[in-house]
Amino acid sequence: MSISSIILNNDTIKSYKLCSYSTLEQNKDILPDKYYKLFIDLTKKNQYVIKKEFNKTPCVYLWVNIVNHRCYVGSSINLYRRLENYFSINYLKKISKKMPIASALLLYGVNGFHLYVLEKCEISITIKQLRIKEDSWSQLIKPSYNIQSILNPFLGNNHYRYGRTLSTEIRQKISNSLTGSVQSEIVRNNHIIGAHKRRVFCYDYTNQQFVTEFAGIRIMARELKISSTILIYRKLDTNKLFKCTYKDKKVLWLITSTVLKI
Known part of the structure; x- marks a missing residue:
């Protein structure tokens, strides 16, 4: 106009x-x-x-x-x-x-x-x-x-481009610039399996026997139905008692980010 x-x-x-x-x-x-x-x-x-x-x-x-x-x-x-x-x-x-x-x-x-x-x-x-x-x-x-x-x-x-028709070549260049780089299969798999997640190893607090492990803190919180990951962070690698419910049972754990050397 x-x-x-x-x-x-x-x-x-x-x-x-x-x-x-x-x-x-x-x-x-x-x-x-x-x-x-x-x-x-x-x-x-x-x-x-x-x-x-x-x-x-x-x-x-x-x-x-x-x-x-x-x-x-x-x-x-x-x-x-x-x-x-x-x-x-x-x-x-x-x-x-x-x-x-x-x-x-x-x-x-x-x-x-x-x-x-x-x-x-x-x-x-x-x-x-x-x-x-x-x-x-x-x-x-x-x-x-x-x-x-x-x-x-x-x-x-x-608009200064109003009425102009872009060539196929120009449209393809614009499309390529918006598409972004193609991720390698390794990078894609890392996102899927959580390559950078912090693993959590769980041991019985009384006898330090290995019980289970989780691929990440968020995964652990989700599976144990813990409302906040902060509760896990506070007990991780501190040798403090961690209370939770695992497989419908109340348990007492010692949680670490590395394998516990007994």
């Missing part, structure tokens, strides 16, 4: 007769001053009024720096909640490295900006639809505080 088609699909922008600015101008923050009076100005409204009118209300909004006239276009399913974040110093500090508008609000203060509602949307609007509206306003105004001019630059028609 081209920039002009994004904008022309937005009925609000069409009603303001702003479409021509998207193609005639290339500079950022280009919206003429005369159009700001068309938007809802929240700059002088108190928090109670904003909450009453915009709580749980989807909107596309605009920050305009009073000093340098740089702009930021954003959107939110709940405008009031979003503004609460902007009014929080801690929130701005948290996101300032990722969002230039947050750094600017910290530098100039909220009073250094005008805040406008560009478009008030229906409650039923989806996030995807709201993002499309935000895209259209962003392409019109070209706000320099926004990190990228198209919010979803690599989706659909916007």
Whole structure:
């Protein structure tokens, strides 16, 4: 979808007769001053009024720096909640490295900006639809505080490979790069039998007679229905008594990771 088609699909922008600015101008923050009076100005409204009118209300909004006239276009399913974040110093500090508008609000203060509602949307609007509206306003105004001019630059028609057909050779190379290396039979068998597992040898605690062994600590815990392997780790190679149930009998074992030399 081209920039002009994004904008022309937005009925609000069409009603303001702003479409021509998207193609005639290339500079950022280009919206003429005369159009700001068309938007809802929240700059002088108190928090109670904003909450009453915009709580749980989807909107596309605009920050305009009073000093340098740089702009930021954003959107939110709940405008009031979003503004609460902007009014929080801690929130701005948290996101300032990722969002230039947050750094600017910290530098100039909220009073250094005008805040406008560009478009008030229906409650039923989806996030995807709201993002499309935000895209259209962003392409019109070209706000320099926004990190990228198209919010979803690599989706659909916007993707730089859209419409291109890859050759069989290229597709095979991509497939090979994603397949990974082929493991040898030895490596595959090691995964199956657990070549790197820590074996556990079990002896009767009273007479140190060999009873059984397990291929690994997890395997032992699973077969003996022990809830945590930590219980085994704590007794392994310590010469301490290990109590468990083996073949439906209570047993007292001495457990080691090596064969016990008697």
